[in-house]
Amino acid sequence: MNALCKAALLAGLAAVATTASAAADDEMKALATKSGCLTCHAIESGTPGPNGMAPIGPAWQDVAKHYKGKPGADAFLTRVVLEGSNPYGSHWKDQVSGLAMPPNKVAIKEADAKKLVKWILTLSPK
Template identity: 65%
Template structure:
């Protein structure tokens, strides 16, 4: 009986280890995609980073984005659209929190399918 429990625990530990490795791999893939597309020029993952010349960051930290849109079922579609098409500088909901006025369109830097994967990953970040 103890042998079965030990085997079950070993199998569970292996599954947990594989899940953690897969998550780390996904994180690295998304960080690489973000760097390649130029996203990290304006954004960071963690809040509290300064922007140029000690000003507020240019764009919001992705953990702040994840917190702001938590539970919003339309966020993935809306934010993917913003990544691809840019945002309106006159309707910024990050005003006073970032130094950038608007997000430029990024359709030349990233494919929409990749943008959707990146936004999905951002929205799943722990706050």
């Protein structure tokens, strides 16, 4: 295979991967919207909360950065989504206006929470 063919093949594979990634992003954003997650969380770091105050919950890019490379992060965060978090053990103190994450078992199924958390952990600042 000559260099031109290799370059064309790589460009085609990159385009397919980009399209698949955009479709996954759209699917996860729709799930987050439907489940009410975007009421408290932004996707991108630096997004202000209501009325210019600190956001209610951490931006998902910040969550991804905080948990990058930590074993068991996906299982831990899925549990937090479903069961809520402890207001006395928050490591987001002074960064967000919310005290704790409420349980969301009624808003999102466990399988969907797992998919959403897995996607969140892939995010990086733009």
